[in-house]
Amino acid sequence: MGALNQTMVIDRPIETVFAMATDMERSPLIMDQVEQVEKLTNGPVAEGTKYQEVRNLGGRRVQSTLEVIEFVPAESYAVSSEQNGVRIEFRYTFKPQGESTYVTFDGTIQTSGFIRRLFKGMVVRMISKEELFHLQKLKKYIEKEETTKDKAL
Template sequence: MSYTDTIEVNQQLEEVFAAVSNAENGPHFFDNVEKVEKLTDGPIQIGTKYQETKRIRSYKAEAILEVVDFVLNKQYKLKSEPNGLIVLNEYTFTSTEKGTKIEFKMKIQTKGIRNLLTKPIIVNILKKENENHLANIKKFVEA
């Protein structure tokens, strides 16, 4: 299952990429993310890991996020595996006349029979979590 969204941001590509590829900005982008902490030293690159804490309805959930693709000013992918799910968030950046176009794609895979049966519910929850995040990125970067 996948979910896609696109937005144009009135800001230079390099600035947009720098903001989005820093997962510690997650609380600014996602309404339910409370905290993101970088676990690895050095610059952001493939293999960089973060600890994400978010609130899903009435409970707190934590996940390890890992950068699985990083092409400076072009593409950024984060992978997490919370509770038998595999979630891949992919961002692609393109320079435009007005600024930067961000294309977002979320891919979801399930592990185990329970998650397979509840996949439609899980997908709806994840879509709901992500529905405003590109608008939040735009607001944050243009401020």
């Protein structure tokens, strides 16, 4: 288990949750800080797929490249990003729980350089809080999106 760990039950089937959670281009609809996500590689999402992400962090636009490092349909999904001496890996696992899905987020942060190591604890707390909100917003988004589709039928 990494430095960051959160769990959430989403009241939708695992196939729906996995498909929506791994659609990185939906991130601006779910995460407040994410302004834009662009897929850089061709083909379906798989290990090695890369995205360019732009976040607004306190009025500062920060651009980073995310790479899918694990992709097992309806089971797990992981991405990594490295920028300015900070490497972050996020891993989501999905388990069916009746008609719902149990989602686990596990993340690790590695830093290089003395100054970055000094601020690692602060970065871990900030990202952990952000990811808890992300899972809460993901749950709300998926459950609302599916309910809206059901009503339209």
